[in-house]
Amino acid sequence: MGTKYDQYIHHPPHLRLSMKSNGSVVFDGLMIGHQQLGYDFTIGHQFVTKPFKGDNPCHTHNFQEFIAWYGTNPEDPKDFGGEVVFYFGEEMEKHVFTQPTIVSLPPGLPHCPLEITRVDRPIIQVEIMLCGEGGTREPYFEKDAGFDPRKVMNFEIL
């Protein structure tokens, strides 16, 4: 039976994104956004169990984004057990993370692609987007113009 507080309780749907080209999975986890939450906020959480390369060209947003990676060793939160490669800026400056990391991506900062290059044991990836209806996602380089995730990826709600 519903109560007046039910509106404050949400169960994030299970979403899977896979590449139409080769079926590789780039997101398989729980994702909930502003439509459900009624707030300019989206959060995705997934366990990464094997390396993957997101087909996500360098892009910018008109909102703040955070992406974080954590290990899953309950004995030691700083034990990461994986390797993440991430690119910043128009120079595509390459960074390699081998410890728990959060990247803060202000509006307009070019970022990606993203690649998980090593997974010794599952790692957790959390992405947070502070955006609502008007959120944008623009490929940064001319060569990627017109990139549309909906065209190259399957979106499945499980």
Ligand SMILES: [Zn+2]
């Ligand atoms: Zn982004």
